[in-house]
Amino acid sequence: MGINLTNFLSSKSKNTKMIDFQDLDHIDGISISVVSANLYKDIRDDLTMFYFRDGANYASVYTQSKIVSENIRWNINQKPKKIFSLIVNTRNANAFTGKQGYESLKKIADITAKQLNKKQEEDEENPKKISNKNVIFGCTGTIGETFPYEKISKNISNLVNKIRYTQNKFIWMKAALAIMTTDTKPKLAMEECKIGNETVKIYGIAKGSGMIFPNMATTLAYVFTDATLSNDILGKLLKKNITNTFNAISCDGDTSTNDMVTIFSTNKVKNSQIKSVNENKIRHFDMSLNSVLLNLAKRVVSDGEGASKFITIKVNKCKNDLEAKKIAFSVANSPLVKTAVAGEDPNWGRVVMAIGKAGPKINLKKLLIKFGNITIVESGKLSQNYDEKLTANYMKGENIEINIEIFTGKKSFTAYTMDLTKKYVEINADYRS
Amino acid sequence: MGINLTNFLSSKSKNTKMIDFQDLDHIDGISISVVSANLYKDIRDDLTMFYFRDGANYASVYTQSKIVSENIRWNINQKPKKIFSLIVNTRNANAFTGKQGYESLKKIADITAKQLNKKQEEDEENPKKISNKNVIFGCTGTIGETFPYEKISKNISNLVNKIRYTQNKFIWMKAALAIMTTDTKPKLAMEECKIGNETVKIYGIAKGSGMIFPNMATTLAYVFTDATLSNDILGKLLKKNITNTFNAISCDGDTSTNDMVTIFSTNKVKNSQIKSVNENKIRHFDMSLNSVLLNLAKRVVSDGEGASKFITIKVNKCKNDLEAKKIAFSVANSPLVKTAVAGEDPNWGRVVMAIGKAGPKINLKKLLIKFGNITIVESGKLSQNYDEKLTANYMKGENIEINIEIFTGKKSFTAYTMDLTKKYVEINADYRS
Numbered sequence: 001m002g003i004n005l006t007n008f009l010s011s012k013s014k015n016t017k018m019i020d021f022q023d024l025d026h027i028d029g030i031s032i033s034v035v036s037a038n039l040y041k042d043i044r045d046d047l048t049m050f051y052f053r054d055g056a057n058y059a060s061v062y063t064q065s066k067i068v069s070e071n072i073r074w075n076i077n078q079k080p081k082k083i084f085s086l087i088v089n090t091r092n093a094n095a096f097t098g099k100q101g102y103e104s105l106k107k108i109a110d111i112t113a114k115q116l117n118k119k120q121e122e123d124e125e126n127p128k129k130i131s132n133k134n135v136i137f138g139c140t141g142t143i144g145e146t147f148p149y150e151k152i153s154k155n156i157s158n159l160v161n162k163i164r165y166t167q168n169k170f171i172w173m174k175a176a177l178a179i180m181t182t183d184t185k186p187k188l189a190m191e192e193c194k195i196g197n198e199t200v201k202i203y204g205i206a207k208g209s210g211m212i213f214p215n216m217a218t219t220l221a222y223v224f225t226d227a228t229l230s231n232d233i234l235g236k237l238l239k240k241n242i243t244n245t246f247n248a249i250s251c252d253g254d255t256s257t258n259d260m261v262t263i264f265s266t267n268k269v270k271n272s273q274i275k276s277v278n279e280n281k282i283r284h285f286d287m288s289l290n291s292v293l294l295n296l297a298k299r300v301v302s303d304g305e306g307a308s309k310f311i312t313i314k315v316n317k318c319k320n321d322l323e324a325k326k327i328a329f330s331v332a333n334s335p336l337v338k339t340a341v342a343g344e345d346p347n348w349g350r351v352v353m354a355i356g357k358a359g360p361k362i363n364l365k366k367l368l369i370k371f372g373n374i375t376i377v378e379s380g381k382l383s384q385n386y387d388e389k390l391t392a393n394y395m396k397g398e399n400i401e402i403n404i405e406i407f408t409g410k411k412s413f414t415a416y417t418m419d420l421t422k423k424y425v426e427i428n429a430d431y432r433s
Numbered sequence: 434m435g436i437n438l439t440n441f442l443s444s445k446s447k448n449t450k451m452i453d454f455q456d457l458d459h460i461d462g463i464s465i466s467v468v469s470a471n472l473y474k475d476i477r478d479d480l481t482m483f484y485f486r487d488g489a490n491y492a493s494v495y496t497q498s499k500i501v502s503e504n505i506r507w508n509i510n511q512k513p514k515k516i517f518s519l520i521v522n523t524r525n526a527n528a529f530t531g532k533q534g535y536e537s538l539k540k541i542a543d544i545t546a547k548q549l550n551k552k553q554e555e556d557e558e559n560p561k562k563i564s565n566k567n568v569i570f571g572c573t574g575t576i577g578e579t580f581p582y583e584k585i586s587k588n589i590s591n592l593v594n595k596i597r598y599t600q601n602k603f604i605w606m607k608a609a610l611a612i613m614t615t616d617t618k619p620k621l622a623m624e625e626c627k628i629g630n631e632t633v634k635i636y637g638i639a640k641g642s643g644m645i646f647p648n649m650a651t652t653l654a655y656v657f658t659d660a661t662l663s664n665d666i667l668g669k670l671l672k673k674n675i676t677n678t679f680n681a682i683s684c685d686g687d688t689s690t691n692d693m694v695t696i697f698s699t700n701k702v703k704n705s706q707i708k709s710v711n712e713n714k715i716r717h718f719d720m721s722l723n724s725v726l727l728n729l730a731k732r733v734v735s736d737g738e739g740a741s742k743f744i745t746i747k748v749n750k751c752k753n754d755l756e757a758k759k760i761a762f763s764v765a766n767s768p769l770v771k772t773a774v775a776g777e778d779p780n781w782g783r784v785v786m787a788i789g790k791a792g793p794k795i796n797l798k799k800l801l802i803k804f805g806n807i808t809i810v811e812s813g814k815l816s817q818n819y820d821e822k823l824t825a826n827y828m829k830g831e832n833i834e835i836n837i838e839i840f841t842g843k844k845s846f847t848a849y850t851m852d853l854t855k856k857y858v859e860i861n862a863d864y865r866s
Binding site for chain 1: 466497498499500501526528529575576577580597689690769772773774776778781782783785786788790791792793794795797803810813814815817853854858859860861862
């Protein structure tokens with residue numbers, strides 16, 4: 001375990017002095033509270049509330065599983081203009097819990113709205129009217145167990161009592177820790193950027209290891225910005241940037257019933273209005289959002305269950321995007337490739353196998369495969385300069401890059417995954433015991 | 434390891450007194466010779482010749498990988514009416530060996546044809562003229578290493594010298610052992626059946642563990658019969674029966690460049706002519722061929738790398754065959770389901786997850802899931818009679834059956850796989866070292 005994350009940090013980030021974690025601090029308009037609702041047997045935080053005192057614009061992408069958790073159903077059914085609270089619990093996925101799970105969320109949303117309205121009356125000059133529709137949920141944990149309504153509902157007042165209007169790095173870290181399940185590390189990322197002349201922040205936290213596969217991808221990721229952006233623009237930006245970030249990662253090819261990525265904007269920075277994602281003014285934000293999402297997605301992969309190595313698979317010169325993606329994921333999801341990497345074995349034959357079974361036609365006479373900068377296969381043959389010792393030495397690193405050129409066109413796709421270790425099996429064979 | 438294979442034996446088999454292995458004996462028209470060509474570092478047989486003194490009719494199905502081994506290319510390029518020899522080597526897959534690999538096979542086929550012609554002159558009243566086109570190859574082992582032409586070619590005379598015209602159980606077992614790679618057990622199966630009034634034999638051997646996935650499926654399987662059947666009829670029977678046998682198994686979702694299933698008929702039993710696979714006369718043979726293929730396919734799965742449990746996934750009441758197959762393989766290929774079975778954890782939530790991500794629409798209000806005869810989910814809810822202890826006890830068995838009813842139609846598909854254990858990772862991370 002313990003993949004070095006240094007190289008995930010964007011060079012554009014201000015906090016490059018931090019190696020593993022960036023310091024997320026205050027974003028106007030967000031309050032974070034974290035408690036232990038005793039959902040686990042051990043002492044740990046497991047229930048988190050994000051509160052937007054003036055409401056937040058938002059957009060979500062959800063799992064594409066045909067069976068979705070009750071909280072995803074709840075979130076999809078509410079269509080408020082603004083979100084006032086996101087509540088995230090761990091230990092229980094609220095999936096396959098049926099009416100009990102859904103009704104529990106409704107009641108918790110009722111309680112939350114009621115208590116937040118009281119809070120608004122106390123703290124705000126112009127108190128907003130919050131309804132249960134302004135509350136959405138993230139749930140993660142075991143599928144099919146009764147949703148712990150009692151434990152969660154009785155902790156809403158504790159969460160509300162903990163609301164403070166200034167945030168710092170400790171509370172972000174606490175939240176990132178509280179949403180973890182089998183994760184070994186909290187996942188945080190940040191960027192600052194300009195919209196016109198205004199500087200805005202983009203902060204994100206995520207959890208996830210295991211059940212990571214595109215369409216969409218990770219378990220949970222929440223991104224927050226103080227920019228002023230409409231629901232429509234947020235939705236377009238999120239959709240655009242999810243493809244090569246959270247939809248480009250794979251740990252074990254399994255997909256959760258609960259996957260959810262949401263972006264919230266508190267509209268506290270009065271940047272100039274954005275009417276289209278193609279405007280030049282939004283370009284810097286667009287790129288920075290991509291950095292935050294990719295940073296989080298890579299952290300999810302590098303913490304993939306039992307991971308000892310981070311694998312980047314770059315597929316270039318394909319006929320179209322879909323073929324590039326198919327080949328990249330065929331390699332990324334191959335247990336034989338992933339175990340070879342775990343064993344530090346430069347078994348390029350398995351990469352060839354995975355390219356071959358992907359489906360798209362290959363120009364075998366031109367096919368190029370490199371491990372890092374080391375050319376393995378060129379013009380469809382084992383390179384005359386192939387040096388097994390050199391390559392074996394490369395495989396000892398923590399970051400393995402597999403570069404593939406197909407020579408049927410001009411399109412590319414990069415997928416990210418980790419190796420398949422004995423530890424993965426250990427974690428997953430013991431999960432519930 | 435060591436899954437009990439008793440239940441794989443067809444009840445129609447004559448040899449039910451044998452538990453793990455059936456006795457394959459003599460089939461007219463086939464000679465088997467086995468040698469050690471020193472392809473491995475250890476002492477073991479690694480080169481096998483099947484010789485058909487009067488030629489055999491035949492049909493093959495090959496891997497659907499877009500990158501195929503040189504022996505598959507050779508086999509596809511030859512289109513003789515009859516095959517006189519099949520030569521199988523282990524240790525080297527002859528994949529990604531390019532011209533060296535292909536030319537080696539051509540030269541070996543030349544040598545083989547020459548020596549078999551000499552043998553024909555010596556032994557036969559009416560010697561047949563054998564050309565290199567009458568020789569096909571099975572190769573299995575590591576991809577991308579130079580094909581060991583010297584070692585194999587100089588052993589052809591040894592193989593020819595060992596030709597005997599009566600076969601027994603020892604030589605079949607020897608051949609089944611000689612074609613193994615990481616297999617822990619040889620794989621043999623047999624049936625006897627009637628075509629009209631004539632009794633015919635169907636014998637088969639197979640190898641394979643790891644890289645087992647449909648389209649098509651196993652590594653290598655060879656089936657032999659003394660029936661008189663044309664190439665056309667053999668092809669149709671093989672295609673028909675591969676769907677729910679070798680194309681219904683999955684070990685790790687990977688597909689080889691070398692997969693090959695071939696059926697040979699020596700035409701020694703003068704059964705009445707079969708012109709169509711729909712004729713009533715061929716029904717018994719059809720079913721028996723299915724039994725032999727399924728028996729071999731199950732043996733391949735049960736010997737899947739690191740397997741400790743055999744898993745049968747039956748998906749019923751689907752809209753169409755494709756949807757049933759998608760759901761069955763989504764469950765069969767899920768690392769989370771497979772590790773749960775390894776851990777003897779009745780984690781039905783992961784089965785739900787795998788059904789959900791498969792793609793086809795699910796009738797959630799009716800969905801039924803059983804482990805063996807134990808109802809887990811009914812009418813889309815956890816069964817009121819669900820007994821975790823009872824189910825946990827069921828998971829301790831070696832044969833786990835997951836029964837799923839989707840309630841969108843009438844179609845079914847059954848997939849076979851094994852659990853995912855630490856041993857799997859161990860075997861595959863160490864393969865080449």
